[in-house]
Amino acid sequence: MADKGVLVVGGGISGTTAAVEAAEAGLESVIVEKNPYLGGRVAQLYRYFPKLCPPYCGLEINFRRVKNNPRVTQYTLAEVESVSGSVGDFNVTVKLNPRYVNEKCTACGDCAKVCPVERPNDFNYGLDTTKAIYLPHDLAFPMRYVVDMNACKGESCGECVKACKYDAIDLGMQAETKEINAASIVYATGWKPYDAARIENLNADSIDNVITNVVMERMAAPNGPTGGKIVRPSDGKEVKKIAFAQCAGSRDRNNLEYCSAVCCMASLKQATYLREKSPEDSEATIFYIDLRAPGKYEDFLRKLEDDEKVTLRKGKVAKIEEDSATGDVIVTLEDVLGDGKMTETFDMVVLATGMEPSVASDKPAGDVALEEHGFIDADASPDGIFAAGVARRPNDVAESVQGATGAALKSLQSAREVSNV
Amino acid sequence: MSEEAKNEAAAEEKEEFTQKIGLYICTGCEIGDALDIDALKKIGEIKKLENIKTHEFLCSQDGAQIIKDDINNEGVNSIVVAACSMRVNTDVFSYDPLKYVTERVNLREQVVWTHEPGDEDTQMLAEDQLRIGLARIAKAEPMDPEIEPITRSVLVIGGGVAGLTSALESAGAGYDVVLVEKEAELGGWSRKMHKMLPAKPPFDNIGPSDIGEKISAVEGNDRIKVMTGAAVTKTEGAPGLYKVTISRNGGEETVDIGSIIMATGWRPYDAGNLEHLGYGKFKNVVTNVEMEEMVAANDGKILRPDGSVAKKVAFLQCAGSRDPEHLPYCSSVCCLTSLKQATYVTESDADAEAYIIYKDMRTPGLYENYYEAAQDNPGVMLTKGEIVSIEEGADGGVSIEIDHTMLGEKVRFDADMLVLATGMVTNMVPEGRTINDLTPDYIGQWKETETPDGIIKEVIADPHILNLEYRQGPEMPYLSYGFPDSHFVCFPYETRRTGIYAAGTVRAPMTAMQSASDAGGAALKAIQCLELTSEGKAVHPRVGDMTYPEINFTNCTQCRRCTVECPFGTLD
Ligand SMILES: Cc1cc2nc3c(=O)[nH]c(=O)nc-3n(C[C@H](O)[C@H](O)[C@H](O)COP(=O)(O)OP(=O)(O)OC[C@H]3O[C@@H](n4cnc5c(N)ncnc54)[C@H](O)[C@@H]3O)c2cc1C
Ligand SMILES: Cc1cc2nc3c(=O)[nH]c(=O)nc-3n(C[C@H](O)[C@H](O)[C@H](O)COP(=O)(O)OP(=O)(O)OC[C@H]3O[C@@H](n4cnc5c(N)ncnc54)[C@H](O)[C@@H]3O)c2cc1C
Ligand code: SF4
Ligand code: SF4
Ligand code: SF4
Ligand code: SF4
Numbered sequence: 001m002a003d004k005g006v007l008v009v010g011g012g013i014s015g016t017t018a019a020v021e022a023a024e025a026g027l028e029s030v031i032v033e034k035n036p037y038l039g040g041r042v043a044q045l046y047r048y049f050p051k052l053c054p055p056y057c058g059l060e061i062n063f064r065r066v067k068n069n070p071r072v073t074q075y076t077l078a079e080v081e082s083v084s085g086s087v088g089d090f091n092v093t094v095k096l097n098p099r100y101v102n103e104k105c106t107a108c109g110d111c112a113k114v115c116p117v118e119r120p121n122d123f124n125y126g127l128d129t130t131k132a133i134y135l136p137h138d139l140a141f142p143m144r145y146v147v148d149m150n151a152c153k154g155e156s157c158g159e160c161v162k163a164c165k166y167d168a169i170d171l172g173m174q175a176e177t178k179e180i181n182a183a184s185i186v187y188a189t190g191w192k193p194y195d196a197a198r199i200e201n202l203n204a205d206s207i208d209n210v211i212t213n214v215v216m217e218r219m220a221a222p223n224g225p226t227g228g229k230i231v232r233p234s235d236g237k238e239v240k241k242i243a244f245a246q247c248a249g250s251r252d253r254n255n256l257e258y259c260s261a262v263c264c265m266a267s268l269k270q271a272t273y274l275r276e277k278s279p280e281d282s283e284a285t286i287f288y289i290d291l292r293a294p295g296k297y298e299d300f301l302r303k304l305e306d307d308e309k310v311t312l313r314k315g316k317v318a319k320i321e322e323d324s325a326t327g328d329v330i331v332t333l334e335d336v337l338g339d340g341k342m343t344e345t346f347d348m349v350v351l352a353t354g355m356e357p358s359v360a361s362d363k364p365a366g367d368v369a370l371e372e373h374g375f376i377d378a379d380a381s382p383d384g385i386f387a388a389g390v391a392r393r394p395n396d397v398a399e400s401v402q403g404a405t406g407a408a409l410k411s412l413q414s415a416r417e418v419s420n421v
Numbered sequence: 422m423s424e425e426a427k428n429e430a431a432a433e434e435k436e437e438f439t440q441k442i443g444l445y446i447c448t449g450c451e452i453g454d455a456l457d458i459d460a461l462k463k464i465g466e467i468k469k470l471e472n473i474k475t476h477e478f479l480c481s482q483d484g485a486q487i488i489k490d491d492i493n494n495e496g497v498n499s500i501v502v503a504a505c506s507m508r509v510n511t512d513v514f515s516y517d518p519l520k521y522v523t524e525r526v527n528l529r530e531q532v533v534w535t536h537e538p539g540d541e542d543t544q545m546l547a548e549d550q551l552r553i554g555l556a557r558i559a560k561a562e563p564m565d566p567e568i569e570p571i572t573r574s575v576l577v578i579g580g581g582v583a584g585l586t587s588a589l590e591s592a593g594a595g596y597d598v599v600l601v602e603k604e605a606e607l608g609g610w611s612r613k614m615h616k617m618l619p620a621k622p623p624f625d626n627i628g629p630s631d632i633g634e635k636i637s638a639v640e641g642n643d644r645i646k647v648m649t650g651a652a653v654t655k656t657e658g659a660p661g662l663y664k665v666t667i668s669r670n671g672g673e674e675t676v677d678i679g680s681i682i683m684a685t686g687w688r689p690y691d692a693g694n695l696e697h698l699g700y701g702k703f704k705n706v707v708t709n710v711e712m713e714e715m716v717a718a719n720d721g722k723i724l725r726p727d728g729s730v731a732k733k734v735a736f737l738q739c740a741g742s743r744d745p746e747h748l749p750y751c752s753s754v755c756c757l758t759s760l761k762q763a764t765y766v767t768e769s770d771a772d773a774e775a776y777i778i779y780k781d782m783r784t785p786g787l788y789e790n791y792y793e794a795a796q797d798n799p800g801v802m803l804t805k806g807e808i809v810s811i812e813e814g815a816d817g818g819v820s821i822e823i824d825h826t827m828l829g830e831k832v833r834f835d836a837d838m839l840v841l842a843t844g845m846v847t848n849m850v851p852e853g854r855t856i857n858d859l860t861p862d863y864i865g866q867w868k869e870t871e872t873p874d875g876i877i878k879e880v881i882a883d884p885h886i887l888n889l890e891y892r893q894g895p896e897m898p899y900l901s902y903g904f905p906d907s908h909f910v911c912f913p914y915e916t917r918r919t920g921i922y923a924a925g926t927v928r929a930p931m932t933a934m935q936s937a938s939d940a941g942g943a944a945l946k947a948i949q950c951l952e953l954t955s956e957g958k959a960v961h962p963r964v965g966d967m968t969y970p971e972i973n974f975t976n977c978t979q980c981r982r983c984t985v986e987c988p989f990g991t992l993d
Contacts (some may be wrong), residue, residue: 013911024964025949048910058911061962067512068965103482166481251789261785290781294753295929296901296909298743314805371622375787379621394786398913399935405914406941412948413594 006411012040014389015188022408023071050300087384098173100147111160119151127225184414191355208234250354260354443472443497447479447504455538526554566957571661581609583925584684586940659989660920661954731837740841752844767800
């Protein structure tokens with residue numbers, strides 16, 4: 001029985017999982033990912049809570065499943081342009097943006113050595129730069145260079161073309177479109193970090209040594225912009241005393257009304273990054289409203305509670321200021337436990353910003369119903385449209401994978417046109 | 422096509438294999454600089470190979486193409502890749518194992534990268550590696566997977582919301598299901614709830630349960646065979662080939678099953694251990710489960726166990742949870758259920774009040790909307806605090822003193838009734854066992870055996886849900902607190918028994934909405950297992966692997982190692 005397949009929009013952990021799980025159950029699956037690599041946001045994390053294991057371990061396993069399964073096709077630098085039809089017979093137009101580097105690329109890196117142009121490295125949230133021709137990151141899948149045409153000087157330069165021994169660069173490569181027919185569509189478009197500049201009292205924009213939690217992940221990563229050193233952006237000084245401000249813009253009627261569900265655990269995890277790097281003389285304080293460590297994650301919280309260099313303090317951060325002489329950061333707290341207002345000075349402050357659904361601002365083609373915050377409400381969408389991962393609701397990797405596997409099942413049902421539940 | 426017809430057809434398709442070897446030597450990655458490639462080619466020439474090719478970058482698109490061309494145009498069916506380790510470039514040098522054989526000769530990691538380039542010994546090593554590879558491939562034949570006719574049906578154990586949903590989802594994808602529920606009625610705990618938490622956007626209001634509709638849908642579905650008042654007494658065999666014995670009404674029957682979903686749910690933590698919180702000591706201290714049942718039975722009225730109306734109800738969160746003495750973990754749903762029950766209180770009477778005393782209010786994600794709604798409810802008071810003492814007040818009420826409040830001082834207040842928000846224990850843990858004294862890996866009993874080498878201590882697992890006839894033990898192993906998972910970040914459905922998947926609260930504490938969603942994923946895994954097994958392939962993490970051992974009994978020393986290791990008891 002050759003089932004008609006599923007098209008998955010977004011190739012993060014959720015989308016990749018949905019596609020391989022469906023394919024291993026017999027379905028043709030196509031992943032449409034707009035980045036030049038698969039993996040999504042978890043590729044940018046240093047470690048996973050609660051096991052503190054490297055996210056690339058699970059990603060590699062899933063990429064191997066993608067590579068080895070002829071039923072999975074993946075397109076990177078791809079976007080869905082239009083969707084028509086209905087369950088069992090969707091017609092999807094996919095635009096494949098040019099990579100300017102073909103399959104012959106061996107990732108030798110000779111091109112980047114000669115390229116004269118630099119661009120901000122979006123993978124590291126702009127903390128460093130890459131050349132105009134670059135490898136998205138050192139474990140990227142597919143392992144292939146890509147040209148950022150907004151930065152590249154074009155054919156007039158062509159240095160990279162000359163340097164490439166494998167004839168892999170084609171600066172004249174054009175966009176293509178592909179028509180894909182699928183029985184169902186899974187949206188696994190994930191999230192983007194909430195823009196901290198929008199939280200008025202926290203001054204994220206104007207103070208150098210206030211960073212967000214996603215930047216902290218890159219800083220802690222050995223392949224990140226600081227080579228794994230946790231240092232202050234203002235002066236490169238090693239951070240010894242750090243604070244985390246929870247619910248930065250979340251659970252807040254002026255910003256994100258909901259709870260992002262992962263940032264308490266993320267801050268607890270990031271406190272261990274610092275504590276591990278300098279166990280003797282580092283200190284971390286977490287300012288929270290409620291510490292949300294559900295289920296077995298409680299064990300992880302208990303581990304942090306047992307570390308006397310970690311302070312967990314209930315209270316909402318009211319104000320963040322800079323000590324302009326030292327670059328230190330002064331935090332003022334509304335201490336709800338009754339000690340009134342307090343202020344404390346830190347080397348650096350991490351804002352535990354939340355996850356905003358990426359479709360809220362960047363709605364992909366197709367008839368998807370969104371709930372009030374921009375998460376996809378599959379039940380209110382037409383038959384054959386499903387959502388997985390953070391596109392569906394804020395959650396961690398385990399729950400994303402669980403939902404993605406469920407979406408694979410729904411796709412199998414759509415493809416077989418057996419009675420839907 | 423029926424399964425058997427398919428297998429026969431597959432057998433006919435398989436022709437006699439006449440070997441034609443192609444040898445492909447990569448000269449990239451320093452191999453060409455360090456070795457005498459012509460001498461290597463000679464070895465192939467001596468063997469009279471017609472297709473010997475070299476490429477300066479065999480794993481590139483062009484390099485891989487010369488092999489593909491030889492397969493398509495020259496009839497090469499045995500491919501020797503003399504290049505890098507077999508552990509890398511697996512996708513580049515991958516050819517249909519049912520048609521071709523592939524041998525990887527490692528000239529890179531094991532030769533040129535680890536030995537003196539250009540040295541005589543290095544060259545000899547490379548030549549030996551190549552001779553070994555050629556000798557090996559001469560004996561190889563394409564894989565002939567063992568395909569047995571399998572049963573394409575799913576067994577679901579447990580008929581709560583997770584089990585019912587697994588059954589419906591599997592049936593909805595076209596598979597037959599046997600659903601075994603030990604109680605006389607389907608529905609599990611969800612059937613006992615007065616109202617349910619919000620389960621769809623905007624997640625701000627409670628509503629009636631849809632469990633009745635689920636039960637009817639299951640009962641009315643032709644593909645689902647429901648067996649209530651039943652239990653699994655024996656599970657034998659392997660994925661696709663299980664024989665499961667089910668006992669019901671004193672009788673027993675054995676059914677053929679392909680894969681299994683375990684959805685046996687949860688039970689409340691034993692509040693008998695919570696005397697320090699007044700349970701069992703004061704008559705108007707109840708658990709959240711008792712509260713739920715009382716409100717359902719009294720049709721929304723809030724009555725105390727003594728029958729009088731309660732107008733002021735206190736809720737104590739984390740009662741026995743997040744507590745190493747009792748349940749060390751968080752049960753994830755009890756903050757939400759107390760908010761729900763607080764709404765029962767304020768709905769029952771315009772001046773009724775609910776007080777919730779919590780450590781952290783845990784309403785993650787979109788459930789925050791419901792927390793917000795409760796904060797807007799003037800009858801619901803929420804305070805962070807820890808209990809100092811509980812006493813019985815006048816007229817049977819309770820008097821509670823709490824500390825670490827947001828006011829910074831100890832406060833005492835009185836309530837007509839106290840509800841303990843107790844947690845959930847997975848039904849992997851048999852009744853009567855507490856999660857703090859579980860034996861490691863398998864829930865069972867320690868057994869000490871005297872041997873000449875001293876005392877050996879081992880765990881003898883207790884039979885409970887699956888009753889597997891496996892040497893490794895009758896039940897699923899667990900990692901912590903009885904939850905049957907093995908890798909709960911990236912691969913949450915992997916248990917440590919192939920073909921058996923867990924769904925719902927047996928796997929981790931979660932709400933009914935999450936259990937239903939979880940059940941869909943478990944159904945997919947169960948289906949996937951059937952599909953892959955029917956093709957003779959292994960499931961994740963060895964997905965697609967078609968190899969299986971053939972035992973050479975003439976060389977067997979009867980060490981019995983395999984009978985201990987094999988989960989399916991194939992060689993018992
Ligand atoms: C600071 C921080 C730390 C975290 N740490 C952990 C942790 O330790 N453990 C854990 O379990 N969870 C953690 N999380 C949560 C985790 O990051 C998410 O659960 C996970 O990223 C969800 O994966 P996803 O695939 O749903 O979304 P994403 O990772 O966002 O992937 C979505 C993919 O879709 C693509 N895409 C988006 N729109 C389109 C479109 N229109 N067309 C095509 N492609 C599109 C994107 O490019 C992306 O590749 C953390 C979160 C934060 C904020
Ligand atoms: C006080 C309280 C209130 C709650 N309120 C809500 C709410 O409003 N909304 C919400 O979403 N969630 C709520 N929950 C959570 C909800 O109860 C669970 O998420 C849900 O019951 C999980 O369903 P399940 O199918 O996993 O397990 P269960 O409901 O426990 O079902 C398991 C089934 O398996 C059967 N079984 C067990 N062992 C065997 C065996 N060996 N063989 C055969 N059958 C077996 C059982 O008899 C049972 O029928 C509440 C929880 C509590 C504690
Ligand atoms: S494009 Fe060419 S030069 Fe650049 S990394 Fe790829 S193979 Fe090397
Ligand atoms: S053509 Fe573009 S990418 Fe290539 S070297 Fe020049 S600037 Fe860099
Ligand atoms: S997870 Fe924690 S930090 Fe994040 S929004 Fe929820 S309560 Fe706030
Ligand atoms: S859900 Fe709330 S009440 Fe239940 S254990 Fe967790 S924090 Fe405590």
